[in-house]
Amino acid sequence: MPILSEFEYFKPSSVREAVRLLSKHKKPAVLAGGTDLINNLKEEIDQPDAVIDIKGIKELSGITYKNGVLTIGAAVTFSELLDSRVIQSRFPVIAEVAKTVGSVGIRNRATMAGNICSAVACADSGPLLAAYEALILVRGSKGKRKVLAAKWFKGNKRTDIKKAELVTAIEIPLPARRHAGCYVKLGRYSGEDLAQASVLILALPGKQYRVALGAVSPVPVRASKIERLLNGQHLSDELIAKCQALIPGLISPITDIRATKEYRSHMCQVMFARGIRAAASRFSGNGPEYGVNLI
Amino acid sequence: MKKKLSFVLNDRKITLEIAAQEVLLEVLRDKLGVKSPKCGCDRGDCGTCTVLMNGKTVRSCIVLAVEADGQRLTTLEGLMKDGQMTPLQQSFLEHNSFQCGFCAPGVILAATELLERNPKPSGDEIKEAISGNLCRCTGYLPIVEAIANVNNALTPPGRERLGKKVRS
Numbered sequence A: 001m002p003i004l005s006e007f008e009y010f011k012p013s014s015v016r017e018a019v020r021l022l023s024k025h026k027k028p029a030v031l032a033g034g035t036d037l038i039n040n041l042k043e044e045i046d047q048p049d050a051v052i053d054i055k056g057i058k059e060l061s062g063i064t065y066k067n068g069v070l071t072i073g074a075a076v077t078f079s080e081l082l083d084s085r086v087i088q089s090r091f092p093v094i095a096e097v098a099k100t101v102g103s104v105g106i107r108n109r110a111t112m113a114g115n116i117c118s119a120v121a122c123a124d125s126g127p128l129l130a131a132y133e134a135l136i137l138v139r140g141s142k143g144k145r146k147v148l149a150a151k152w153f154k155g156n157k158r159t160d161i162k163k164a165e166l167v168t169a170i171e172i173p174l175p176a177r178r179h180a181g182c183y184v185k186l187g188r189y190s191g192e193d194l195a196q197a198s199v200l201i202l203a204l205p206g207k208q209y210r211v212a213l214g215a216v217s218p219v220p221v222r223a224s225k226i227e228r229l230l231n232g233q234h235l236s237d238e239l240i241a242k243c244q245a246l247i248p249g250l251i252s253p254i255t256d257i258r259a260t261k262e263y264r265s266h267m268c269q270v271m272f273a274r275g276i277r278a279a280a281s282r283f284s285g286n287g288p289e290y291g292v293n294l295i
Numbered sequence B: 001m002k003k004k005l006s007f008v009l010n011d012r013k014i015t016l017e018i019a020a021q022e023v024l025l026e027v028l029r030d031k032l033g034v035k036s037p038k039c040g041c042d043r044g045d046c047g048t049c050t051v052l053m054n055g056k057t058v059r060s061c062i063v064l065a066v067e068a069d070g071q072r073l074t075t076l077e078g079l080m081k082d083g084q085m086t087p088l089q090q091s092f093l094e095h096n097s098f099q100c101g102f103c104a105p106g107v108i109l110a111a112t113e114l115l116e117r118n119p120k121p122s123g124d125e126i127k128e129a130i131s132g133n134l135c136r137c138t139g140y141l142p143i144v145e146a147i148a149n150v151n152n153a154l155t156p157p158g159r160e161r162l163g164k165k166v167r168s
């Protein structure tokens, strides 16, 4: 299917230039991996007057780790996340999430920044960034700002981004000296992009946990209620059952062609139980390898 | 507005003028006559339009042709050298891996990328690597077997084509 509407294409080499182009045009679109954008152009969901390709901007292409903060540039692909040493060693759950995004041919192009700018409810990066309390770095003509992941997602496909602003990076702080995590994703088959429900757990020292749920609400859900119940406690079957019982009250899943809301809600509870056990046992050093499918 | 771009396609330098909204798959097939990338789903789901960009698989149905400017593209046509198949292609042939063959160009390129990175992949790694390439005929078994049993003793012209040194 050809793209019918015409636009100008730009490939700036600096953030400043990109921001200038964004403010100069009426309806600009930012192109990183294009895995969402090109489809939206074909379907005329987006009809921009300018497409601004950020892959020529060097400063957006790196993964760095400094002073306990991981910075992921906006042009970094999911394949690059998977291959990153520092992610494998310090944030293996980020690689676990990245591995579930589409398949190799998608991951070679798609970016985490693009994922959270498209901000579909089933975005894999949503629960991850919510649980890590990540910051989204944004640049506009008036300067920079940082937005907490919890404030970033405003609704299905809606974010805090303002006109003529560009996401430049995502900052993920190391939550503790030592931590483990687990991402459980329900899809139809591996290689398909879209989660029907997803659960992300972080296990921190002192039996502290963070829990975030994806694809079961317009925005990622940080399950603080569950965290309060879990924190400091021994992870017994009864405690897990109590947490599971809270899940339906925290989420608002929808029924669509991929799954019913009842199924999503039920699976969310099953996945929570498996995820929390896996995260806890990974924390104590004997859990399942990262990247294995738990459902 | 037309844009001039140039890229290397199967070791040949290409220069052409296109509109910004043209999609790479259509430019390859309709303007350059390169027919191995196929249009299956046209939305990034099926992998039949796969090409290698700088040695990495991308789905050409969701790439703008202008994005190829300055890049190195390889399609199935570029894997063979002097009419000689790569060891991987020979393995596909020996295992009778395909029926209609519509998925084959994409599967072969996905497996080529895998073997570049990981010459001895496990069964799970093979399945993972081709999970984005849908085949409606074979049930995947002969495809996975062919990738698992590539005869690496054969000279791999495919690797040379990707710009890497041949490991002896």
Ligand code: FES
Pocket: B038, B039, B040, B041, B042, B043, B044, B045, B046, B047, B048, B049, B050, B059, B060, B061, B062
């Ligand atoms: S035609 Fe491109 S992925 Fe299906």
Ligand code: FES
Pocket: B097, B098, B099, B100, B101, B102, B103, B104, B134, B135, B136, B137, B138
């Ligand atoms: S052989 Fe027919 S689709 Fe794979």
